[in-house]
Amino acid sequence: MAKRALITGANRGIGLEIARQLGQKGWHILMGARNAERGAAAAATLKKQGITVEPVKLDVSDPESARDGFQEVLRLTDHLDVLINNAAVLYQEDQSLLSQQPGFIQDVIQTNALGGLLVVQVFRPLLLPGSQVLFMSSGGGSMSDPVGGWSPAYCVSKTLMNSICRHLAFEMRSMGVSVHAVCPGWVRTEMGGAGAPQSVEQGADTMVWLADQGPQGKTGLLWRDRKVVPW
Numbered sequence: 537m538a539k540r541a542l543i544t545g546a547n548r549g550i551g552l553e554i555a556r557q558l559g560q561k562g563w564h565i566l567m568g569a570r571n572a573e574r575g576a577a578a579a580a581t582l583k584k585q586g587i588t589v590e591p592v593k594l595d596v597s598d599p600e601s602a603r604d605g606f607q608e609v610l611r612l613t614d615h616l617d618v619l620i621n622n623a624a625v626l627y628q629e630d631q632s633l634l635s636q637q638p639g640f641i642q643d644v645i646q647t648n649a650l651g652g653l654l655v656v657q658v659f660r661p662l663l664l665p666g667s668q669v670l671f672m673s674s675g676g677g678s679m680s681d682p683v684g685g686w687s688p689a690y691c692v693s694k695t696l697m698n699s700i701c702r703h704l705a706f707e708m709r710s711m712g713v714s715v716h717a718v719c720p721g722w723v724r725t726e727m728g729g730a731g732a733p734q735s736v737e738q739g740a741d742t743m744v745w746l747a748d749q750g751p752q753g754k755t756g757l758l759w760r761d762r763k764v765v766p767w
């Protein structure tokens with residue numbers, strides 16, 4: 537049976553490329569998108585390339601949307617081999633923590649960090665022993681790199697995501713579910729901008745490798761370029 541992946545925020549950027557690469561390897565893709573039309577259009581593009589894909593309306597910042605998305609996915613599959621938390625926002629106004637409105641920072645954290653946790657909580661019944669939960673992190677969330685001075689609310693949200701990932705790895709070990717995070721590098725997407733050094737294919741590579749043939753028996757690690765790196 538084809539392996540099944542749910543990927544959030546998969547209608548464009550790195551998420552779409554992960555869907556394409558896993559789909560080309562024969563995976564059945566459940567393409568999460570917060571906007572139904574954008575999701576359907578992206579899924580139609582992949583279907584034309586011979587990929588088995590279903591769009592699923594899923595706004596990771598909205599508990600009701602997550603529950604509705606779960607019901608939609610239940611009609612399509614009884615399990616997930618991999619759940620990829622990829623959806624995120626990065627706003628131009630994200631220039632300073634000192635002068636930012638609290639609501640703005642909460643919004644970024646709600647999507648980028650708590651959104652992934654919400655999706656894991658809601659989709660947990662589909663995660664059987666041997667499955668994986670993978671979070672798309674960022675170098676901006678790292679506590680071992682110097683603070684870069686860019687998009688601080690986004691960076692804080694990714695640090696929180698990393699912490700959530702590590703705690704979930706601990707909690708889900710007894711369920712036989714491994715949980716990891718991936719740093720894709722700086723990638724040419726709407727978020728990364730045209731000047732980023734990496735193509736979207738390169739940005740998707742480690743996540744696709746981990747999903748499809750990553751090492752068994754490991755959990756709670758941060759990966760970059762197919763190697764474990766410090767949190």
Ligand SMILES: NC(=O)c1ccc[n+]([C@@H]2O[C@H](COP(=O)([O-])OP(=O)(O)OC[C@H]3O[C@@H](n4cnc5c(N)ncnc54)[C@H](OP(=O)(O)O)[C@@H]3O)[C@@H](O)[C@H]2O)c1
Pocket residue numbers: 544545546547548549550551568569570571574594595596597621622623624625647651672673674675719720721722723724725726727728729732
């Ligand atoms: N690009 C980089 O250089 C880079 C570097 C490090 C980490 N990352 C991480 O890689 C992941 C993908 O980034 P990207 O560059 O592909 O970004 P992108 O091109 O901006 O795409 C972001 C995706 O997330 C979706 N999204 C945003 N909020 C959502 C929500 N509440 N619910 C569901 N979907 C939502 C967007 O949907 P809409 O189309 O509806 O807006 C879009 O599909 C993110 O986690 C990002 O933080 C990227």
